[in-house]
Amino acid sequence: MGIHKLKAFTILEVIVAVSIVAVGVLALSAGFIYVKNRNETTHRRLQAQSFDREILETLLITPYDDALLNVGGPYSAESISPLPSCDLKDIFGASRSYTVEQITEGKKITVTTGWTESNGRAEQEQLFGLVIQP
Amino acid sequence: MTRLNSKAVALMIVLAIILLLIVLIAIGIKFTLSNTFLSYYTLNRTKAFYFAEAGIQKGVYKIKNDNFDSETGWILAGEGENIAITISSVAADEYSVLSVCTYEAADKKIQATVRKAGSTAQIIEWVYIN
Numbered sequence A: 001m002g003i004h005k006l007k008a009f010t011i012l013e014v015i016v017a018v019s020i021v022a023v024g025v026l027a028l029s030a031g032f033i034y035v036k037n038r039n040e041t042t043h044r045r046l047q048a049q050s051f052d053r054e055i056l057e058t059l060l061i062t063p064y065d066d067a068l069l070n071v072g073g074p075y076s077a078e079s080i081s082p083l084p085s086c087d088l089k090d091i092f093g094a095s096r097s098y099t100v101e102q103i104t105e106g107k108k109i110t111v112t113t114g115w116t117e118s119n120g121r122a123e124q125e126q127l128f129g130l131v132i133q134p
Numbered sequence B: 001m002t003r004l005n006s007k008a009v010a011l012m013i014v015l016a017i018i019l020l021l022i023v024l025i026a027i028g029i030k031f032t033l034s035n036t037f038l039s040y041y042t043l044n045r046t047k048a049f050y051f052a053e054a055g056i057q058k059g060v061y062k063i064k065n066d067n068f069d070s071e072t073g074w075i076l077a078g079e080g081e082n083i084a085i086t087i088s089s090v091a092a093d094e095y096s097v098l099s100v101c102t103y104e105a106a107d108k109k110i111q112a113t114v115r116k117a118g119s120t121a122q123i124i125e126w127v128y129i130n
Helices: A011-060 B003-064
Strands: A072-076 A095-103 A106-116 A122-132 B071-074 B082-091 B094-103 B106-117 B120-128
Touching: A011 A095, A011 A106, A011 A122, A011 B003, A122 B003, B003 B071, B003 B082, B003 B094, B003 B106, B003 B120
Parallel strands: none
Antiparallel strands: A072 A095, A095 A106, A106 A122, B071 B082, B082 B094, B094 B106, B106 B120
């Protein structure tokens, strides 16, 4: 076997190979981090929606002429049920409100939970309901 | 082991590690993506549920006002929801209201039996179909 065949990789070959691998792994890692962040935001949306549900369910069984269903808003939902201590509230500053709008069939209720993501982007999750005049 | 063989083994080990790394990251992305899509579906199903429930209320409103026409494409909030309300008579002064809401890729179907008495109408039975 000749000496030429036993020669190791040149430094250039190693640099090129490592660069290609690094770019691939970095791209995959960046993709993973993006997807992970999206996943975390979606989980916050789910939590926000469960907070919306709590208020909407209360308002849907509230008598039509009750003061809680006065047309207008946004009203803070704190008086109905304060947000429990959780990451969404304590870290992302979530707050919950609702509006009541008069439409032909009755009162349209919109419950909104809004928060600010760590990158400064405002997010909100809404649920809608309808209460008709008895 | 000759120098040539040991070099080949080292290369194989490095390639295997790189492959393992890539497969692990890809599995992580796939798992996280599946989780995100499932969460989105759950979010949309819940919204569709409340839109469909509003469709039932709309049906009750119509029956109360002696309007027994079915309706498609009713919009409550303009969020991309599509609500279809079907009213049919099941007995004397009793009506079935079927509300189907399609929202994003999710849909929800709710049925209710409504009893009409004079100028009032009230739900006497709820049926959650899917």
